[in-house]
Amino acid sequence: MKRWMYIIGVIICAVLAYWAYSISSETRAASIELRALKSEIRKEHERISVLRSEWAYLNRPERLRHLVELNFDELGLVQITEQNYSETSVVPFASQEDLDELPEIDHSALEQILAEIETAPSEGTQ
Secondary structure, three states, X not given: OHHHHHHHHHHHHHHHHHHHHHHHHHHHHXXXXXXXHHHHHHHHHHHHHHHHHHHHHHOOHHHHHHHHHHXXXXXXXXXXXXHHOOOHHXXXXXXXXXXXXXXXXXXXXXXXXXXXXXXXXXXXXX
């Protein structure tokens, strides 16, 4: 009986050692992946910072003003001033009668497409 207990104990220890090793291996792999992701995120933040700097440089008012002057004949660009803006009361909005006269929209095609999307298997499930 003692012999069987030793054998069972050794088997249990071996199973637990294998389980602990597999968990340790998974943890190391996850740690390496986490480090790689953090490095990638850091690089992307740096790229975003550079792009923001470039955007600010390219959108300097004096540069844009110069480009407007250079390309006025081709593009017909003009400088934006307060005369380019107006009150919303000047904008002609549609009246309720105009809205009532609009034709009814047939939504059956849209509903069919939505139904197909809902019934189609997603990419994550197989």
